Each structure stands twice: as C-alpha cells, then as structure tokens.
Amino acid sequence: MTDRSDFPDDMPPGERIQRLRERRGMSRPVLAGLCGRGPDWLKGIEKGKRQLRDHGLLVRVAAALRLSDLSVITGELTPRPITPGTRLMLPSASGVRDAVRGSLFSEAAPEGTLSVDVLRGRVAEAWRLWHTSRFQRSEVSALLAGLIRDAQSLPRRLEGPERRRAYAVLADVYHLAQQVTAYAVEPELYWIIADRGRRAAQDADDPLSLSGAAWAFGNGLRETGYAEEAIQVAEEAAEAIRPQLDGGPDDLKGMYGALHLHAAITCAREGRDGDAWRHWDEADRTATRLPDGYVHSWTVFGRANADFHAVSIGVDLRTPGSAMNRAEAIDLDTMPSVERRSRVLVELARAHRQRRDQAGALHWMRRAVNASPETVRYTPSARVLVGDLAKDARGPLKSDALQLADEVGVLTG
Incomplete structure (x- = not known):
C-alpha cells in the first residue's frame, strides 16, 4: 500500500x-x-x-x-482520505469528447455510404449491446464516437421528412451517449450531450423523439439534484403524448410508461410516498395494455421493468419490507437487460442494508457484481454501499466485503 x-x-x-x-x-x-x-x-x-x-x-x-x-x-502532512463514491472516468471519454466537440465543418460520410435506415440499425444494435453485455460501458463506448460523428453529419445532406428522420436517429444516439457517460465523464460533457439530445428531438418534431428526450433529460436533472424539475419534465411529457396513445404505436405507449416510472422513482427519492405510487400505478396500467413480452428497445419499459421499479420505490422510500415483498413476485429472467437486472440486485442489497442485515446485503451485492461488474462500478450509490460494507463488516464477512470492494475498484483505506 x-x-x-x-x-x-x-x-x-x-x-x-x-x-x-x-x-x-x-x-x-x-x-x-x-x-x-x-x-x-x-x-x-x-x-x-x-x-x-x-x-x-x-x-x-x-x-x-x-x-x-x-x-x-x-505531500501534505495531514491525511486527506477520499470517499468510496468517487466518480470513475470512462477510459474512452476522450474519443467521445472529440466527437461531440468536433468541427462544425467536418466532412460528412461519402454519398451513398450512409442512410437513415442503416444508421438506425447501428444505433439499435448499440442499444442491444448496452442491455446484453456485462461490460456495457466499455463495449458501447468503443462504438460511440463513430456513431456520434455519422449521426451529426447525416442530417446536413437531407431535406424534408428524411431530414427529420435523421434528427430522430441523432437524438437516439445522444440518448445512448447520455446513458454511457452518466457518472463517467466530466459534468460539462455530460450536459452538452443531454442538451444536444433535446435539440435533435426538437428538430425531428416527432412525439416519440420528444418524449424520449424528456425521459433522458429528466434522468440528468434527477441525478444532479434537480428533482422537482425532473418530475415536471416527466409529467409534462407524459401529459403531452397521452391523447395520442389510442391508436398510436406501442413504442409511444412504452415511452409514456417509462416517463411515469421516471417520475415514480424521483418522487420516491424525495419521500413523496403517494405521488410515487400514483405514478407507478399509471405505469403498471400501461404495461398491462401492451402486448405480452413487449419491451421498449432502450428504456426497456415493459411488464418486468415496472415490477423491478416497484422494488426500487420501496427502497427509496426506506420501506425495505415492502421492497422485499415486491421482489418475491419478480423473475429476473424476464428482464432482457443485464444492466437492469444488476440494478435491481443492488436495490435488494440496499434493502438488506436498511434492515442492518450485512450478510444479506453482501450476498445481493455479490450477485449484482456477477450480473454486471460495470453497472456497480460506475454507479455512485452502489460504490458507496460497497465501501460501507467493507468498512462495517465483521468476522467472516470482512474478507468477502474487502474482496468485493477490490473487484469494484472501491478504495477502502
């Protein structure tokens, strides 16, 4: 040492x-x-x-x-310890930064080598990789710079409806970039990406793009301490698209449900019990109106995600018994997203920690790391929990907690 x-x-x-x-x-x-x-x-x-x-x-x-x-x-004489929740930086952040801040006059891809449909397929594959890889940030970030450059250049050579379609794909690219860079780049770069996503959705002028931008932007607001603003963004977007749900595409209904889950979690973190469950109930009703097995391609809204969020709400409201009761009804295998499965396992670890059950918390955190090491490694609240377990564990649990902290890259002093 x-x-x-x-x-x-x-x-x-x-x-x-x-x-x-x-x-x-x-x-x-x-x-x-x-x-x-x-x-x-x-x-x-x-x-x-x-x-x-x-x-x-x-x-x-x-x-x-x-x-x-x-x-x-x-070189100071007085020690200055740093906390377990310290932000990690994405190894490929420089490439993403260069792509986002690239020249406005950079050359577009040669004519005929790129189309809206081809680019949309690449973005869909990147989202699939995000949800199926245990190392989602490392693998998707390797693709991100190229996607950003191509998506930024494509609308310039198109006109009319095709140009708006290209902006819709660009918005999706920025939403993906926002997910990948959350907690993993400097805040300035993260907010440039978030704002670019909103602007691209506005240029697309499409309800699905606009609601997706609201969901992504609201995530950023919530995670940086602007809970009330995040709730307002989610509620306004949900209300704006609600009249279009009947007869609209399933993905619009999926975004409507995702917006209500977003508001539910944000309300729960603010201790607003009634509002949290009110929004969850609306998301739950939406999930029942969608076809069996439906999953939104990037928010993964569907039956399983609604049920997973019920566990998170219970934990955020500091009602661990409720969270654990809700968890008894979920089946991890019904969730196609490895990242989301890891997150709900972290929630179960938090619930056991709230009940002062160190062994239970360590068990579920170990499962979360096994499901997706990078989900835990790049989520500040999960890192803090790993650090707390390493600090507080006693007896036979101590070595296991320290080993877990080492795997996650949490400094234990």
Whole structure:
C-alpha cells in the first residue's frame, strides 16, 4: 500500500504522479483518459508546467492510481482520505469528447455510404449491446464516437421528412451517449450531450423523439439534484403524448410508461410516498395494455421493468419490507437487460442494508457484481454501499466485503 513516506517530503506532486503511474505500468494516455483529460495535460502536470489545483481532478487522478489518501500526491502532512463514491472516468471519454466537440465543418460520410435506415440499425444494435453485455460501458463506448460523428453529419445532406428522420436517429444516439457517460465523464460533457439530445428531438418534431428526450433529460436533472424539475419534465411529457396513445404505436405507449416510472422513482427519492405510487400505478396500467413480452428497445419499459421499479420505490422510500415483498413476485429472467437486472440486485442489497442485515446485503451485492461488474462500478450509490460494507463488516464477512470492494475498484483505506 502506497503512503506519503514512499516519497521525499519536497517531491512535487507532478513527480509523485509520474512515479505512481509508472509503478502501476500505466501509460500517460491511459491515466489521462481515466481522468477525462488528454496526455498533454498530464505531461504538463508531471513536468511541473501545470498546477493541479482543481480538487475534482485531483480526486480523479488519485482514484485512477488506486490511492485512498490525497496527501500521497499533495505531500501534505495531514491525511486527506477520499470517499468510496468517487466518480470513475470512462477510459474512452476522450474519443467521445472529440466527437461531440468536433468541427462544425467536418466532412460528412461519402454519398451513398450512409442512410437513415442503416444508421438506425447501428444505433439499435448499440442499444442491444448496452442491455446484453456485462461490460456495457466499455463495449458501447468503443462504438460511440463513430456513431456520434455519422449521426451529426447525416442530417446536413437531407431535406424534408428524411431530414427529420435523421434528427430522430441523432437524438437516439445522444440518448445512448447520455446513458454511457452518466457518472463517467466530466459534468460539462455530460450536459452538452443531454442538451444536444433535446435539440435533435426538437428538430425531428416527432412525439416519440420528444418524449424520449424528456425521459433522458429528466434522468440528468434527477441525478444532479434537480428533482422537482425532473418530475415536471416527466409529467409534462407524459401529459403531452397521452391523447395520442389510442391508436398510436406501442413504442409511444412504452415511452409514456417509462416517463411515469421516471417520475415514480424521483418522487420516491424525495419521500413523496403517494405521488410515487400514483405514478407507478399509471405505469403498471400501461404495461398491462401492451402486448405480452413487449419491451421498449432502450428504456426497456415493459411488464418486468415496472415490477423491478416497484422494488426500487420501496427502497427509496426506506420501506425495505415492502421492497422485499415486491421482489418475491419478480423473475429476473424476464428482464432482457443485464444492466437492469444488476440494478435491481443492488436495490435488494440496499434493502438488506436498511434492515442492518450485512450478510444479506453482501450476498445481493455479490450477485449484482456477477450480473454486471460495470453497472456497480460506475454507479455512485452502489460504490458507496460497497465501501460501507467493507468498512462495517465483521468476522467472516470482512474478507468477502474487502474482496468485493477490490473487484469494484472501491478504495477502502
């Protein structure tokens, strides 16, 4: 374990970072990418030409180097521990960043090599990969930069209805990018992506695109502390498309149900018991009106997802008994999304933790990691729970909790 005594007291932070990086066998581009920056930025830090004054960036560097104490980098005499919930950076963040911030005058793909239908198929395959891979962020992020570039360029060469269809696909690409980058890039990049998704949906001028943009944007609002705004966005969108549900496509009904599940979870996190279950009831009614086996391609709204959300609502309302009773009625195999299965297993771990059942919490968290390591690794609340279990477990559970923390990449001190 690295501590401050490994370095001379007068060694500058940049040199410390370089030595720590080299000890771990990490290249400069790899460490820089994990911090959401480029290799030139890191080179400037290591050579003392740039000061690392931003606390958030300092924490990212420490987390990437698997340090539990910031003073190992800063050289301070007083330890500065960092929390288990520290944000991880997506290794391919630089490629996504370059694609999003690319030139407005970049060349479009050659005529005839790309069409709306071809691009829509690629996006659908990327969403399928997101829901079926245990390592969804790593695998989908490898495709994301190319999808963003092509989707941004396509509408420029089209006119009329085809151009609007291209904007609808672009909106879906940004919604996918928002899912992939959540908790895993700098907030500025995340919000650029979220806003671009809203704008593309507006240009598509299609109820399905607009409601999808509301769902995605509301997720961003909720996860950054704007719960009331998130509820308002979801409710307004659901009300706007409700008159079009009769006779409308199943996916529009699916988005309507997903919006109500979004509002239900957000209300539950705010402690609004009645509103949470009111929105869930509407989502439940919507699920029963859809064909058996229906699953929305990217929100995965359907019968199983409605039932899974009931467990989450119980946990967020701090009624673990209710959550566990709801869980008895769910069948994990009916959910096609590996990511969503892992999330509900985390919810069961949270429920057991609320009941002070450490063994039960550790059991379900282990299952969540087995289902999808990256779902746990990149979700702050799950990381915090893993850290708490590692800190609080006693006796035979201690070694299991520490091993789990190591697998997830949570610093335990």
